[in-house]
Amino acid sequence: MGQAITVTINGAKQTKDVEPTQLLVELLRDTLGLTGTHVGCDTSQCGACTVLVDGRATKSCTILAVQTDGAEVVTVEGLAKNGELHPVQRAFASEHALQCGFCTPGLLITAVDFLARNPTPTDSEIRHAIEGNLCRCTGYHNIVNAVRSAAEMMTTTAQPKVAAGVKR
Amino acid sequence: MITHPFTYRAPSTIEEAVAALGRSRDAKVIAGGHSLLPLMKLGLAQPDALVDLRRIASLRDIRAEADGTIVVGALATHRSIAEDRTIVSKLAALAEAAAAVGDPLVRARGTIGGSLAHADPAADEPAPVLAFDALIRAIGSKGKRDIRAGEYFKAAFETALAPDEIVAEIRFPAQTGRTGSAYVKFAHPASRFAVVGVAATVTLKGDGTVERAAIGVTGAADAPFRAAQAEKAITGTKGDAKAIAAAAAKAAEGITTLSDLVASSDYRRHLVTVYARRALERATQRAQG
Numbered sequence: 001m002g003q004a005i006t007v008t009i010n011g012a013k014q015t016k017d018v019e020p021t022q023l024l025v026e027l028l029r030d031t032l033g034l035t036g037t038h039v040g041c042d043t044s045q046c047g048a049c050t051v052l053v054d055g056r057a058t059k060s061c062t063i064l065a066v067q068t069d070g071a072e073v074v075t076v077e078g079l080a081k082n083g084e085l086h087p088v089q090r091a092f093a094s095e096h097a098l099q100c101g102f103c104t105p106g107l108l109i110t111a112v113d114f115l116a117r118n119p120t121p122t123d124s125e126i127r128h129a130i131e132g133n134l135c136r137c138t139g140y141h142n143i144v145n146a147v148r149s150a151a152e153m154m155t156t157t158a159q160p161k162v163a164a165g166v167k168r
Numbered sequence: 169m170i171t172h173p174f175t176y177r178a179p180s181t182i183e184e185a186v187a188a189l190g191r192s193r194d195a196k197v198i199a200g201g202h203s204l205l206p207l208m209k210l211g212l213a214q215p216d217a218l219v220d221l222r223r224i225a226s227l228r229d230i231r232a233e234a235d236g237t238i239v240v241g242a243l244a245t246h247r248s249i250a251e252d253r254t255i256v257s258k259l260a261a262l263a264e265a266a267a268a269v270g271d272p273l274v275r276a277r278g279t280i281g282g283s284l285a286h287a288d289p290a291a292d293e294p295a296p297v298l299a300f301d302a303l304i305r306a307i308g309s310k311g312k313r314d315i316r317a318g319e320y321f322k323a324a325f326e327t328a329l330a331p332d333e334i335v336a337e338i339r340f341p342a343q344t345g346r347t348g349s350a351y352v353k354f355a356h357p358a359s360r361f362a363v364v365g366v367a368a369t370v371t372l373k374g375d376g377t378v379e380r381a382a383i384g385v386t387g388a389a390d391a392p393f394r395a396a397q398a399e400k401a402i403t404g405t406k407g408d409a410k411a412i413a414a415a416a417a418k419a420a421e422g423i424t425t426l427s428d429l430v431a432s433s434d435y436r437r438h439l440v441t442v443y444a445r446r447a448l449e450r451a452t453q454r455a456q457g
């Protein structure tokens with residue numbers, strides 16, 4: 001028995017019929033074709049599936065789609081604005097913060113949430129902030145460099161906001 | 169993927185939530201979902217109805233009452249607890265335990281009410297809940313009752329809650345006089361759950377001797393417990409390094425410690441004494457201000 005939910009995804013409000021058993025990541029990938037959000041483990045460990053829910057970085061494999069009724073969801077596809085990559089995306093590219101890229105969408109989202117709350121982090125704060133996101137091939141050093149570099153870019157230039165309403 | 173079907177509703181009052189729980193035998197509350205959804209994926213939990221508390225906004229509050237009691241709503245996330253100014257200054261051990269849970273993504277969704285209801289023997293927040301002698305306020309079909317932390321944890325994944333009871337809030341009594349607290353944890357290297365975690369609160373008299381101490385231990389046994397022998401041993405002493413070490417050495421007395429792949433029973437027993445010492449040292453320092 002499906003249930004109707006209204007959810008804003010990457011700025012577009014939509015009403016969808018979902019099964020209670022459906023995870024948010026399944027709605028995003030299987031129903032909406034937003035395959036930028038990856039499933040690494042499906043056991044709440046790896047963070048590859050991280051998306052913003054009402055501004056908070058959330059493992060989308062560990063929240064039901066029905067629980068996002070009325071929420072605002074931003075996936076990696078929603079980070080770029082008018083064809084221009086988000087500073088966090090640019091920083092990941094220029095700092096070589098990815099190899100296979102599997103963990104990258106989740107790390108980008110985690111970094112966006114983190115930098116919104118802590119625009120001038122220390123390296124140690126960055127390392128702790130990405131504890132919920134596993135990368136199995138790049139190593140974390142370049143990822144930390146990228147988050148630091150993004151923080152610098154974002155504090156020196158005014159950036160468009162990713163999520164319209166950030167509820168905390 | 170979750171295969172077992174269930175109905176879902178998100179009522180906006182706690183009374184409706186209690187009523188919904190009563191309507192089917194296998195109904196379950198969902199809060200942050202960070203223990204329940206992983207279990208449902210594994211088929212280890214198969215509720216036929218989920219009652220989501222997320223629309224009951226009052227359960228999210230953290231507030232201080234006129235008499236100094238600090239009330240933490242069941243839906244307060246680990247993150248909001250770790251970042252709350254009142255908790256950081258008045259209930260440091262609770263803030264430290266919340267900050268030690270899992271990873272930042274888990275902390276942003278998981279709740280203290282969920283942690284207490286789930287009662288994983290390796291969960292962090294039960295340790296400070298015991299050490300602060302908090303009350304767990306539950307609401308069910310028979311009304312409201314307060315359960316003392318010491319009577320709440322029964323065994324691994326077992327509590328004093330009835331099936332139709334919802335944890336509404338956790339009430340931490342006012343911290344009076346020169347009181348300090350701390351939580352320290354030996355984390356599982358992969359899961360970050362507590363192999364052993366110890367919360368201590370220490371209250372000093374005007375002359376600096378220990379008036380009262382309470383020690384909550386998690387991870388070490390089938391259920392979190394108060395280290396009664398160590399508490400007795402530290403009370404009345406000067407709270408110096410020697411007295412703390414002697415008291416901490418008794419922290420696992422009378423307790424059957426767990427043995428598993430990560431740590432043997434003997435090793436856990438040893439960790440309890442080491443972490444009890446560290447928690448007492450830090451709490452005492454903070455009480456001395």
Ligand SMILES: Cc1cc2nc3c(=O)[nH]c(=O)nc-3n(C[C@H](O)[C@H](O)[C@H](O)COP(=O)(O)OP(=O)(O)OC[C@H]3O[C@@H](n4cnc5c(N)ncnc54)[C@H](O)[C@@H]3O)c2cc1C
Nearest residue numbers: 199200201202203204270278279281282285291292335360
């Ligand atoms: C990767 C990962 C790492 C983790 N690491 C740690 C760690 O290091 N330390 C730690 O302590 N925890 C850890 N956790 C668990 C986490 O703290 C959970 O948030 C917590 O145990 C459950 O809270 P929840 O709000 O997610 O509850 P849910 O998963 O929603 O519910 C858990 C259980 O409690 C019941 N329940 C929930 N709320 C209530 C309520 N108000 N009244 C009555 N019953 C209720 C539910 O019916 C269910 O049976 C980890 C989890 C994950 C996924």
Ligand code: FES
Nearest residue numbers: 040041042047061
């Ligand atoms: S796929 Fe969600 S945490 Fe790994």
Ligand code: FES
Nearest residue numbers: 099101103135136
């Ligand atoms: S870039 Fe391959 S897992 Fe991180």
